[in-house]
Amino acid sequence: MTDYLEHKVKTKVEKFVKAAFKILFAIVAVIIFALLLGYGIMWLWNWLMPGIFGLKTIDYWQAVGMLVLAKILFGGLGNHSSKKSKGKKSGRCRTTKQNSLKSNFSKWKHYEKFWEEEGQEAYSKYVERIKEDN
Structure with missing residues (x-):
């Protein structure tokens, strides 16, 4: 002891x-x-x-x-804080929305496949709908 x-x-x-x-x-x-x-x-x-x-x-x-x-x-x-320290400080105060986006990032791995299969067609329909509204 x-x-x-x-x-x-x-x-x-x-x-x-x-x-x-x-x-x-x-x-x-x-x-x-x-x-x-x-x-x-x-x-x-x-x-x-x-x-x-x-x-x-x-x-x-x-x-x-x-x-x-x-x-x-x-x-x-004077005291000039760097971008690194600003990033560290802002990282402490993340909102729940930012945290949920980070945790749901795995959903984005299918984005390219979706765009190839359905995205172009959906985008074309969206543009036509906007043109009709104007």
């Missing part, structure tokens, strides 16, 4: 340490990414804008400020 308890405690501690490490790594990665992005914006501005438009060069903090301003104005670098 004590071995079981030790194992449970050990796995919980390991999970906590792994989660803490992941959070710490994410924070460090975000800080490094922000630093690099700020330097990238500064480098691009100082390389392009003075030569093209005759504007003055900017320092690092001005570049970071421009990034923040662009985020506020345009909403860039």
